[in-house]
Amino acid sequence: MGRNGLLALLVWEVIGRLGLIHGALPAPSAIAIKVWADRADYPPHVWATLQASGAGFAIGNLVAILAGMAFVLFPRLMQLARGVNIALFALPPLVVAPILSLVLEGMAPRITLAALGVYFVTMSATVAGLMHYDRRAADLVAAYGGGRLAVLRLVQLRGAVPAILSGFRVAAPNAVLGAILAEFGGGGRWGLGAYLLGSLGRADPARLWGIGLCATAIAGASYAVFALISARLLGSSRAISLNPTLPPVATQDPAWLRLTLGLGSALLPFALWWGVLAILAAPEMIAKTPLAVATYLTSPDTAPQAWARLSEALAETLPIAGLGLILGLGLAFALAVSGRLMPGFTRAFLPVALVTQTMPLVALTPLLVLMLGRGPALTLWVTISVTFFPAYVLMAQGLAQVPQGAMYVAHAYGARGWREMRLISIPASLPWAFAAARLTVPRALLGVMIAEWLATGQGLGALLNQSRGYLDFGMIWSIATLTVLLSVALYHAVLMVERRVLRRLGMAAAE
Amino acid sequence: MTAPAGIALTGLAKTYQGRGQVVEALRDVTLTCAPGSFTALIGPSGCGKSTVLRVALGLEPLNAGRVLIGGQPPEQARAVGVTGVAFQDAALLPWRTVERNIALPLEALGRDVSPHRARIRELIALVGLKGYETALPGELSGGMRQRVAIARALVTEPQVLFLDEPFGALDQILRRQMNIELQRIWAETGATALLVTHGIDEAVFLADRVVVMQARPGRITAEIAIPFPRPRAPALFTDPAFHQMEDRIAEALHGA
């Protein structure tokens, strides 16, 4: 990696010095010189971003871990909270940022957005970690009279630490991204997002690169810190063997209870939305309740115009989001599979994947604009890049977890290379591929909207930006509602296909 | 040591709802173990031996039948530390040292560990793991892990001891040694023992009575008393009477 990295830097330097990409890609040395020249500007911005993301990270994780524990202790609560969880996950930060800065003040919107970026990741990691425990050890504690809490304390919690730490690892860059997005979309003077916004108009690529790389460094460092901690902590206490015992089959609830829980889970997000606005006592003109949004989208005064603009924007946003998603996932799968066949390639590529994954989207997009212009190519590229990397990492992980025993069996019968992949690796990593698809759907939508907002001036992203300019609060809230509903719908669509396929194959979903 | 408790299993029936099909794991299993007795449970793989233990411990709901341990339902018996158990797989917590793994039952019972430190050291020595007190399970061999599990089963000084193939991962020589050790420990504690095993020699050497199970549905098909006097010496393993007894059980097992 060291030599390759140096080589890449050198090539970059040459390209930059020769001005090969219309001066949009400055040489690393030029960026470094610019950062040095701007050195007095950075500390307050960096400090503001660190404060907001740090506070958000702490709060979001605390809530997430407590929620995860509650969900594992009371599975029905988890069913009830499903709607809220998925909505929180699908909430595009770009859309939420302006809304948060309308109803909250000071640092609060940034902290909230950072916490929102953390919650789902850590919560699902906590739940997965707590559920994936050694059933025999739990039986043992129960055999000595330990109750649910004793099992949680003695067996599950400590066992969940690796999962929770890997949650932290992914969540940390999310917190940075959330804070920067809120700074960017919510105004305010300090923070890297604000700095970026202020520098956009100046046609100074070296400055934009400097800010982008600084944001990436912070996000990357936060990732690295937790990667290091988990490597330290988990050294010698890794699980001895996989426990093949199936988790206890959930006792089938009666139909009426399942129906109630499902209905409750669908309604709870709206109730929460209402409740939060009521607690904040935000002015009605700005803070729209679900009812107000529904009225806006149905009343004859506003509805026809609103729907006309919304459907026009959707027609521009959706196809490219879908295309980007499919290309990103397809590429990720192809590369992950071929990586299994060519491990050297994966080893060289994974660090790049990790760096780009932690690169805050807002910081990335202006740089891409410089290189790719403002056309659909840019939008597509942003979408592919935001879906490709997380999907790739997930799928590569899935492929790496194919049990060695199964591989030996395949090898013993002479299956190698492609045949081994087809017989074992691909089916075994299918749950991960589906998980990747589910988890990247909202990202695809977010990627398109950021590109539209910052560059192309089309679609939902641009409509959101305009509506902010016109103080059209009804429209802002409608876009937020619509994007969340869309993400949730797509998420469920993938989930349905996934359940079908996996049940036929007798596999469990990877959360 | 208080007077040991007996085990009374009456008319146990248990079915598992697998994916698609229903597995009848136990049908009308009745088994009584007198206080202080040693019973071995033997049978082909999948016949329901582990299920009997799990049900007897109250870890698994029953479709029919009743379990009494020392006259109490299993939930009550285990809550006061009457029962000790070693499962088929050692089920050690990978992040706890040998010592702390052995202390786990005490913690599950909500007892203070510190007064038992000396006893834990004794148990470690008993299972031949002196020097490994602070090792993690990942650093032990399979057989060593199982010995930790046995020490753990003894830490609460249980009156009823459930052992599910505790020596499955040990080599023949160590297994013999552990058999002799187990007999000694059992005689010392006076506990009621129910041992699941695949080894006919082990069953004959240790038990007062061997209970044979068959599969599909899981049921008891024979009970054979083992009359050899105690304490039994290692020489018994080579005694012709011992081999005759082994043959009888093999017959009951394989229906020869």
Ligand SMILES: Nc1ncnc2c1ncn2[C@@H]1O[C@H](COP(=O)(O)OP(=O)(O)OP(=O)(O)O)[C@@H](O)[C@H]1O
């Ligand atoms: N959790 C479960 N779900 C479904 N079926 C189960 C479950 N546990 C056990 N069974 C089934 O019940 C039967 C008895 O299992 P059990 O573990 O008691 O066998 P065993 O006699 O201990 O076998 P072995 O000697 O291999 O340990 C088997 O057919 C098994 O498939």
Ligand SMILES: [Mg+2]
């Ligand atoms: Mg068994």
